Amino acid sequence: MTNRNPHSATAPQPSRRSVCKNIRADRELYLLLLPGIAVLLLFKYTPMYGVLIAFKDYSIFDGMGGSPWVGMDNFRKLFESDDFLLVLRNTVEISLLKLVFLFPLPIIAAILLNELRQLAFRKAVQTVIYLPHFLSWIIISGLFIDLLSINGGLVNKLLGSFGIEPIPFFLSNAYFRGVLVTTAGWKETGWSTIVYLAAFSTIDPGLYEAARMDGAGRWKRIWHVTLPGISPVIVLMLILRLGSMFTGDTEQILAMYNSTVYKSSDIIGTYVYRMGLGKQEYSFTTAVGLFESVIGFALILSGNYLSRKYLRRGIW
Amino acid sequence: MIRKIAAISLAGALTLSLAACGGNSGNEGGSGSDKPELKMLLQYGRFDPNEDYAAKAISRLTGYPVQYDMLPAEEADQKLNLLVANKEPYDLMKLSAPQFYNLASTGALEPLDDLIEKNGPDIKKAISGVAWESAKLNGKIYGVPETGSGIAISEELVVRQDWLDELGLKMPTNPDELYTVLKTIKEKKNVIPLTASKDAVSALLGDIAAAFGVTTDWVDQDGTLVHQVETPQMKEYLAYMNKLYAEGLLDTELPLNTAAKMMEKFANGQAAMFKIAWYNAPSTIKALEKSDPNAKPALVPFLKDMNGKATVYAASGTTWYAVVPKYAKHKEDAVKLLNAKLSPDIFKELAIGQEGVHHEVKDGKYYPILPKFTDDLNNASNYMTGVDETNYPNYWQARVRKDPTLQSYFEQMQANAEGLIVTDPIALAPPIPQVAENKLNLLQLQIDEMLNFITGTEPLSDYDKFVAKWKEQGGAEMTEGANEWYKSSKK
Amino acid sequence: MDSLTPRMPTSAQAKRRRRDIRRSWPEKLFDVCNYTLFVLLGLSTLLPFVNLLAKSLSSEAAVVAGRVNLLPIDLQLGTYRYVLEDDAFMGALRVSLLLTVLGTALSLLVTTLTAYPLSKPRLAGRKWLLLIFIFTMLFSGGLIPTYLLMHNLHLVNTLPALFLPSMVNVFNMLVIKNYFEGLPDSLEESAKLDGAGHIRILLSIYLPLSLPVLATIALFFAVFFWNDYFNAMIYISTPSLKPLQLFLKELLVSSSDFLRNATLNPDQALNTAPQSIQAASILLATVPILLVYPFLQKYFVKGVLVGSVKE
Structure with a gap:
């Protein structure tokens, strides 16, 4: 049993003749692209010269022309700072933890949601579990500090009834990453299911019927129909997720961490934020951003390459 | 259908942008006079600055129509830089000290000496020579300094007197007695004896630190300024706090506590003691009385050090600067407006409104008439551009007298602190570049490390490592800058 | 536009119904677990909003003291009037x-x-x-x-x-x-x-x-x-x-x-x-x-x- 949805990557390449035949129609395709390209060029590429700030000692009042070049100094400042190795390691490790534990969650949740038979219940649940996406990290941080408090927090009370000593989740390097991953999962899983739920609608119900006729149970149907049906979206999401590996966690960690857990949770974004407090370090922050972007872009390129090679599909 | 929607939305967007531009040019009255409309940038406040009573009063009393914009609450410095670098047309701006230094040093501000000489007789009368020093850079005045409501104490330890009575404890007067009190409370009441918040270095210092001799940022040691982190007193204080923390006498969740959380713990009877600010007294004390009608909170008199002497640090200095950007269109009128706002009668009305309408005078003190005072003048201080330094502390206290709890905590604290106040040796310095540049991130480093030493995350034997890191990240540079000014000021 | 959205054939639905009745016990267990999971998850995501609602309807004194959980204390509607009149x-x-x-x-x-x-x-x-x-x-x-x-x-x-x-x-x-x-x-x-x-x-x-x-x-x-x-x-x-x-x-x-x-x-x-x-x-x-x-x-x-x- 295979997924019948044809996909770009597996579609046969067009022959030269058909390109010529469709030349008029293709002009129409480029025409459709025009507004998007125009917005992109004007608002994204015109200001792109700003990356040069990373190689200057930039002052906003002197402008691009007036600020002196400093070559790679700003990058050196990042790489040679005492804590760089620590924060780099934390960044990578926290990202990987989140990728491994959180990336599959919305897919699983979407599939399980799909298995709920009561339509009204399903709709209600969908509407409720995406709520936390709308809460800011500051609020969520406050909620979990209360919930995990050692002075009467619900979780520690519960642990206490099993005779377990209270755990200072927010103050312990051993537990804090767990808190980061759990809260991120709680906040975004419901919201992230939406794109998979939409993808379910592309699956031909006939396939389910056929599977049923073949006597396939629920698991087989999920494995052979549902998953292949949404695999293009899964691949897309995974590759795009790779691009934000280095940048995604700053806001959350800034809202939740404290100095006692810097050792396990200080990442590039939070470190640069603290060092730059009260300073006008445009050049340094641009350099850090550029470093993160280059890595993110490299990850996307290799993700897409590997995906094309082994899964025979990719973004391009 | 889609195309139709698109056409409609595009049309909508266009009209919207036109409307948005049109909305900017306010058409205030006062036409026919030779006074142009001025545009002023304010700091963030939680109100519409163009609709406020104070804004209308300023136009009415000075004759200048003024259009106000505000900086955002977050990223204010970033936004200010963008606005100034792109020469957004403002005639006046109200800046914080770091913002003032930043713009003045890049040459974005107009030197005001001549303009004030010519158009600012009332400005000169209202503001003292000391304050002017804080607004100078390379000998020139770049802004009108606003020193605020005078030197006052804002925080003091508060304790559950009812619990002290219940346990037969006396009000502690020094760190040793405090330790005994906290220990007894912990054993007998099973509550958090002392709570505090992680929000700022000042939140971790205060009454107890003062009893160890840690008060001002800078300490004069034989004519040289030394920062508090480099003094042995700081280390002693941290050792004491670490002992409290290790024995559970100081809130274990100190590194997580926001100011609101700390107040919450006291208000619901979870904690016996914390450092209260008078401006938070009404909400905290009311909440406490509501959750426990028998609760009796009392201020703890400032603790004495080994020699039996108490001190208390009061923040002072210039808070705000009113400046004119170099590219402003109406420089002269901007200074004329500043002058008019500081002429004694107009200043008084802008600060506390009209007598009989907004305030009344009893025993020589100003009392607000509620709710009119709050309705009209709640945001008045956001519009201030320098204050009448002799009279403003008296006017300002009307604000404290709008609530009996507020008034009693404010007045008690000032009475307790009388004769004990110390202020920072560089409080009235002009912006010192090395200090302005490094202060904020070093404060963050200091608070992080103080928390680590108190909680025992790092052993106090590593204190010297922290000082070395502090120096390397700008502390040494900052100390040098502070001393340069200090020595030149004493000549 | 609705006419363009085709529905699943009704015969298929009927067939599915019939199958549902004859579900095996592992399938039933799965359903029970699945429903329980989503009820719990749903509650955990809903409660913070209930808490916000309760706070917004409580007296400031009760909120400052952290006494408000899921039900308002000293019920009042003044906050909403204040915000909506702002x-x-x-x-x-x-x-x-x-x-x-x-x-x-x-x-x-x-x-x-x-x-x-x-x-x-x-x-x-x-x-x-x-x-x-x-x-x-x-x-x-x-x-x-x-x-x-x-x-x-x-x-x-x-x-x-x-x-x-x-x-x-x-x-x-x-x-x-x-x-x-x-x-x-x-x-x-x-x-x-x-x-x-x-x-x-x-x-x-x-x-x-x-x-x-x-x-x-x-x-x-x-x-x-x-x-x-x-x-x-x-x-x-x-x-x-x-x-x-x-x-x-x-x-x-x-x-x-x-x-x-x-x-x-x-x-x-x-x-x-x-x-x-x-x-x-x-x-x-x-x-x-x-x-x-x-x-x-x-x-x-x-x-x-x-x-x-x-x-």
């Missing part, structure tokens, strides 16, 4: 509604138009075009040059500054493109035989079949425009043009941050918003956007393709 709040609400409606409509249009050609493998230079788009997901010129551009376009301090640059969202574009690629090529082929051009194929064949993904992306855009405060913070200075989230952000920030620096600035500390009003404002600023999803949910019907596709 001109600044209502003004910001109007700005946000306008921004969200306009921004979503325009962005959805431009993003869909972009996604369609890029979903055609035949398009010459497609790979490079896609890379050009994806590049901007990671690299940007940063705030200063962008501000300068907006300044030169005279967009600073206008609402279009808040939606024009975001009209093509590459992430959303890729999701739509991905969906289009999943639609059978035969659709396009048969329409071409009838002499239809691309614009007509897009409008009359692709769009009706793509309602689930269009609903999703509309939701993404709506939420983006509704929640965006950063651009407003940078580009808007006139208080009356501030959208709701910026208003809210500043309400919350001013309450927490000014407490830290209050010693030099007691007036601002005195003017912070009571916590019950903060809670009411958060709720009132969130509820309108929450209403969008249930409304869009009906487009997430399973199996839109069946019936219209005859391969």
